[in-house]
Amino acid sequence: MYPSRFRYESPTSIEEAISLLEEGKGEAKVLAGGQSLVPMLKLRFASPELLVDINNIADLDYHRFDADGSLHIGALCRHEHLEKSADISARQPTIAAAAPLVADPIVRTRGTFVGSVCHADPQGDWASCMVALDGYIVAQGPNGRRNIPVRSFVSGPFQNVLAYNELAVEAVIPAPQGTALGGYMKLERRVGDFATAAVAVAVDMSGGKVTRAGIALTGVGGTTVDASDAAAALVGGSLDEASIAQAAELAASVAQPRSDHRGSASYKRHIISTFTARLLGSISESNERAA
Amino acid sequence: MTSLFEEITETSVDIPVRRVTITVNGEKRSANVEPRLLLAHLLRQGFKLTGTHTGCDTTNCGACTVLVDGRPAKSCTMLAVQADGRDVMTVEGLATASELHPIQEGFKEEHGLQCGYCTPGMMLAAKALLDENPDPTEDEVRWALSGNLCRCTGYQNIVKSVLWAAEKMRNSAG
Numbered sequence: 099m100y101p102s103r104f105r106y107e108s109p110t111s112i113e114e115a116i117s118l119l120e121e122g123k124g125e126a127k128v129l130a131g132g133q134s135l136v137p138m139l140k141l142r143f144a145s146p147e148l149l150v151d152i153n154n155i156a157d158l159d160y161h162r163f164d165a166d167g168s169l170h171i172g173a174l175c176r177h178e179h180l181e182k183s184a185d186i187s188a189r190q191p192t193i194a195a196a197a198p199l200v201a202d203p204i205v206r207t208r209g210t211f212v213g214s215v216c217h218a219d220p221q222g223d224w225a226s227c228m229v230a231l232d233g234y235i236v237a238q239g240p241n242g243r244r245n246i247p248v249r250s251f252v253s254g255p256f257q258n259v260l261a262y263n264e265l266a267v268e269a270v271i272p273a274p275q276g277t278a279l280g281g282y283m284k285l286e287r288r289v290g291d292f293a294t295a296a297v298a299v300a301v302d303m304s305g306g307k308v309t310r311a312g313i314a315l316t317g318v319g320g321t322t323v324d325a326s327d328a329a330a331a332l333v334g335g336s337l338d339e340a341s342i343a344q345a346a347e348l349a350a351s352v353a354q355p356r357s358d359h360r361g362s363a364s365y366k367r368h369i370i371s372t373f374t375a376r377l378l379g380s381i382s383e384s385n386e387r388a389a
Numbered sequence: 390m391t392s393l394f395e396e397i398t399e400t401s402v403d404i405p406v407r408r409v410t411i412t413v414n415g416e417k418r419s420a421n422v423e424p425r426l427l428l429a430h431l432l433r434q435g436f437k438l439t440g441t442h443t444g445c446d447t448t449n450c451g452a453c454t455v456l457v458d459g460r461p462a463k464s465c466t467m468l469a470v471q472a473d474g475r476d477v478m479t480v481e482g483l484a485t486a487s488e489l490h491p492i493q494e495g496f497k498e499e500h501g502l503q504c505g506y507c508t509p510g511m512m513l514a515a516k517a518l519l520d521e522n523p524d525p526t527e528d529e530v531r532w533a534l535s536g537n538l539c540r541c542t543g544y545q546n547i548v549k550s551v552l553w554a555a556e557k558m559r560n561s562a563g
């Protein structure tokens with residue numbers, strides 16, 4: 099299988115990439131890790147006239163914590179860098195837990211966090227982490243930059259709100275309000291499979307109370323499911339058996355799973371409730387240990 | 390069928406071919422390619438390095454794994470133009486003229502292959518692991534190879550082969 103014909107450009111600056119996208123007038127596509135786009139080109143699900151390969155833009159390959167505690171993930175930060183970075187495992191537990199569960203180790207050497215969010219696959223693991231963490235995408239176009247909260251960034255399955263001449267330059271996870279706790283649990287049939295169902299949880303705690311919470315579900319809806327009621331119910335209280343059980347039930351109630359080759363709808367709903375409870379349970383334990 | 394390489398590198402109507410220069414197994418090699426040519430095809434049909442196998446052609450099996458600047462990549466999911474200026478290692482780069490690479494020896498000693506289709510990809514994924522972690526546990530080997538599928542061996546002997554190679558490499562380094 100090989101893709102249909104396209105013109106290929108590999109700009110070395112963000113500005114150059116944007117003017118190429120502008121030139122493409124909507125018929126251009128950004129190539130990041132290529133781990134979703136190249137398979138789609140080969141299957142001819144996508145046939146752009148112009149491919150703008152951003153891999154040679156030097157200053158996009160980073161992740162860093164700013165002094166205020168926010169985490170910035172550049173457009174060329176690969177899954178494996180998040181998996182293997184000590185600062186991520188020490189400071190951002192939701193992302194640290196998800197990183198080794200995205201695709202397989204070889205796909206992770208090339209696939210990018212930002213590319214994955216742009217791809218907006220309802221089965222995508224990173225979009226759920228972004229929702230749970232209140233993340234936003236920084237998009238740059240000919241008229242400058244704008245921040246797009248992930249909840250309004252994804253507009254449908256495999257659709258985002260970027261204009262044709264905008265490049266997503268980084269993803270930002272705002273600073274935690276207290277201690278950042280969280281996790282990601284994913285049920286997959288085998289390594290490299292997309293989620294049968296998965297749950298991202300991110301909880302900030304201060305003085306034994308929840309100051310901020312986010313819960314998002316993968317693989318159980320047409321897009322990432324934001325279990326905002328489940329998360330809101332936790333804010334202001336402590337994590338105990340009753341509040342955890344309530345959040346797990348609320349999360350399961352907003353899932354819209356469909357029965358398919360990965361499992362029945364009721365099984366998936368059960369997984370969502372179980373994973374939510376387990377994640378919150380271990381957050382509560384690790385918070386008690388730290389206190 | 391004419392070779393795919395010839396077929397898709399002929400100068401097409403409006404898409405310019407691009408000249409790429411890639412260091413393949415330590416040697417600089419150049420070719421004119423259409424942007425849509427996949428790295429796996431350039432290696433196999435263009436450079437006649439048929440040790441790189443394409444299995445699934447859908448990014449799932451890892452048979453086409455090569456090292457790009459030292460990291461494993463599925464060459465069926467990378468454009469040849471993207472390898473321009475980079476360093477690529479294929480299975481042909483493992484052995485020297487006189488000696489097998491310890492990973493190859495390991496696969497021989499521990500019966501790490503049956504049909505051999507997955508083997509080149511397995512070996513390069515293993516090399517990437519051992520370059521990073523010379524003393525992996527069995528679990529770490531299984532984890533590092535979990536993007537490579539084998540339909541024959543049941544993996545047991547592949548894991549043993551990699552552990553054999555790791556030990557040999559440590560001994561000869563020490």
Ligand SMILES: Cc1cc2nc3c(=O)[nH]c(=O)nc-3n(C[C@H](O)[C@H](O)[C@H](O)COP(=O)(O)OP(=O)(O)OC[C@H]3O[C@@H](n4cnc5c(N)ncnc54)[C@H](O)[C@@H]3O)c2cc1C
Nearest residue numbers: 128130131132133134135201209210213214216222223266
């Ligand atoms: C075998 C296999 C298993 C996988 N399993 C999983 C899994 O379990 N979970 C999971 O979440 N993902 C999985 N993936 C997908 C993988 O994570 C991809 O890496 C990811 O979805 C896309 O990231 P990319 O950098 O490869 O983007 P690309 O493939 O390069 O691009 C994807 C899309 O996003 C656009 N895009 C990319 N970057 C930008 C940018 N900076 N600005 C604007 N647009 C951009 C592209 O134009 C394209 O439309 C799997 C892929 C494979 C091949």
Ligand code: FES
Nearest residue numbers: 444445446451465
């Ligand atoms: S042939 Fe490339 S992953 Fe299977």
Ligand code: FES
Nearest residue numbers: 503505539540541
């Ligand atoms: S030896 Fe046959 S596929 Fe692995």
